[in-house]
Amino acid sequence: MKKPSLGRWLPKPRHLAIVPPFVWLALFLLLPFLLVLKISFADLQFGIPPYTPLAQVRDETLSLSLHLRSYALLFTDSLYIATYLNSVKMAAITTVCCALMGYPMAYYIARSRPGVRNVLLLAVILPFWTSLLLRVYAWVGILRNDGLLNSVLLSLGIIDAPLEIYRTDLAVYIGLVYAYLPFFILPLYANLVKLDLRLLEAAYDLGARPWQAFLRVTLPLSLPGVIAGAMLVFIPTVGEYVIPEMLGGADTLMMGRVMWTEFFNNTDWPMAAAVTCAMVTLLLVPLVLFQYSQVRQMEMRGRND
C-alpha cells in the first residue's frame, strides 16, 4: 500500500541532471514549434505581423479565433498534396540510391585494414569541411549545359548535343545523393565494423558460400545500421531547400521551396506555418520508427552483456 505523499511529486536530486536538456528542448524546440502552430491557425492581414492574433480582448470579450483557412487550402489545393507526395518520393528515391551506393562503400571501409580504414573514413567526412552551398555551386558548374560534364563528353565525341541535366529532377537527385551519402555510410560503417567475423566463418563452415553468408548473416545483422542511415538521409531530404532550389527546375516541387515561396514571396505566414506543421507530422512517423528500432537494438545489446 502506497501512501499518497507530497514527496513523490518533488524531484529527486538525481532527476535534476536531466533538467538542462529539457530546458534546452523546451526553449529551442517546443516553444518555437508552438509559435509556428499558433501562426498556422491565424488568417492573413496587412500589417506587422502579417497575420491575425489568436486571442483578442474587445468590448470586455475575450475572443479566440482559430482560422482553418490554411489547413483547408493545404488539403484541397492539389499543389500542396502534389508537393508532399513529390517530396516524399524524391526523399525515398534518394534514400534508396544512398543505400545502394553507400552499403558497398561502408562494407569496404569496415573490411579494410585499420590504417586504410581511417583514410577512407576521412575521405567520407572531408566534404563537410566545405560549405554545402559551395559544393552545390560546384555541381551547378559541372552539370550546366556548357558545364564541365558536357564539355568533356562533347570533346570526347560521346554526345553530339549537351545533356540537359541542370534544372531537372535528375540534377536534384545527383545533388541530394551526393550531399547525404555520408550520413548513410557513417552509421552503417559503425555497425558493420562491429560484426564478429567468426560468425561469417561459422556460416562458411556450415556450407554457405560467401554471398549466401552475406545475405543470411551480414545483411540481417547490419539492418539497424541501414535503418539508422536511411532515417538520417530520408528525414532531412524531405524538407531540403537549398539543393532543389539551386539544381532543380521550376517544376521540381519540394516542400522546402513551397515554404520559402509562401513565406517570402507571398508573405503568407499562416500558410507557410501550416505547411511546416504538416511536414513535421509527416516526419514524425519515420522518426518514431527510428526511435523504436534504436531502443530495441539497445535492449538487445543490454541483454547480451
Add this chain to the structure above:
Amino acid sequence: MAENRSVAPGRSGDADEFVRMEDVVKIFGDVVAVQSVNLVVHRHEIFALLGSSGSGKSTLLRMLAGFEAPTSGRIYLDNEDITDLAPYRRPVNMMFQSYALFPHMSVEANVAFGLKQEGVPRNEIHERVFEALDLVQMAGYSRRKPHQLSGGQQQRVALARSLVKRPKLLLLDEPMSALDKQIRQKTQIELVKILEQVGVTCVMVTHDQDEAMTMADRLAVMTEGQIVQCGMPQEVYAFPNSRFVAGFIGSTNLFTGTIVVDEPDHVLIESDELARPLYVNHGVSEPLGMQVHVSIRPEQIRVARAQPEAESNWSRGVVSHVAWMGSHARYQLRLDSGAMVEAAVPSLVLAHADAPGLDDEVFISWSSDSATVLAS
C-alpha cells in the same frame, strides 16, 4: 610419419588412418606459425592438439577447417586431398571457441542453417534438427535466441549445429574455455559421451592439459609450431620425451645430472642438487658422461622423517610449505642443495605417518622406476 606410426590406436581399437597432414607449413608474413607438421588421426578417435597460445595449434585447426591455406604440404581426409577445398565444400564442421551462434536466429534456425545450405527438404531438416537438439538435451529451447541461453546451453546448441550435418570430421576449438570451472569437468565427460554416441572423428584444440587428458584418446603436444610429442595421454604423461613436455603435461620435478654408470639394465646419474645419486632401473640411449635431465612426478616422491637405508634415490630437505588439497597434501621442500622439490602425499599416508610439518627436517625418496631420463 614414423614417430606417429609407432603410437597405439585410440580406444576404438581400429587403427585405420582418417586424417593425414603431410609436411604442413604455414607462414604469416615473416612469422612461421606451423613448421612441417606430420600428423595422423585415426577414424572415430578424439585427438587433442595441446599447447600454449602461439604454439600453432589453432592455425593447424583452422587449416583443417579450411579458413587458412597451408603455405606448403597436403591435408588428406578419408583418402581425399582437401588441401585446396573451400571451407563450405569440406565435410568438416567446427564448434567455435565462443560458439559463434548467429545472434539473430533462434536455436532451431541456428542448427538448421547448415542443412538449409545443403538443400535438405524442409521436413527432413525439422526432423534432423530436433534429433540433434535431443542429443544435446536442448530440444525444449528451440525457440530461444542465443542471448537467452546460459554459456553451457549455448555450447550444447553449438555442438548440435556442428553435428547436424553429420560431418566426417568434427573440430572443437577450446570447447570449455567459455565455461565456468565448476561445470567444466562434468561437461567434458558429457561431451565425450555424445561424441562416442555419434561416432564422429574429432580433433580438438586446447591449452588445458587436464581437458586433453580427460577427453582425448590421443594427444599431440605443440610448441613453436611443431609437434614435440604425440601419443596416448597416459603414455605422454608417463614417458615425456623432453623437459618441455614433462613440465607441460602435469607438474614435475626436474634435476640436472651426469651419467656416471651406463649399463644396459640400469644407469646411475649424479646430480649436484641431490644428496645421493639417481639409480634408474633401465638402460638409456644417452652415452656415459652426458649431461641429462631427470623428471620425477610429485606423486612418486615419498616423504619421511627417517633416513632411507638405500645407497641411492634419496635426498634430505626441509619442509617450506604445505598445502592441504583434500585427497592429498602438496609439500614444498627445500633440499640441502637449495633445490626446491614438490611432493604430493596422499592423505591416507599422511594420517598413518607422523605427518611432517613446516620447517621439519625430512627425507625424500623415490623408486628406481619412477624417474624419466630426458636428453633435452
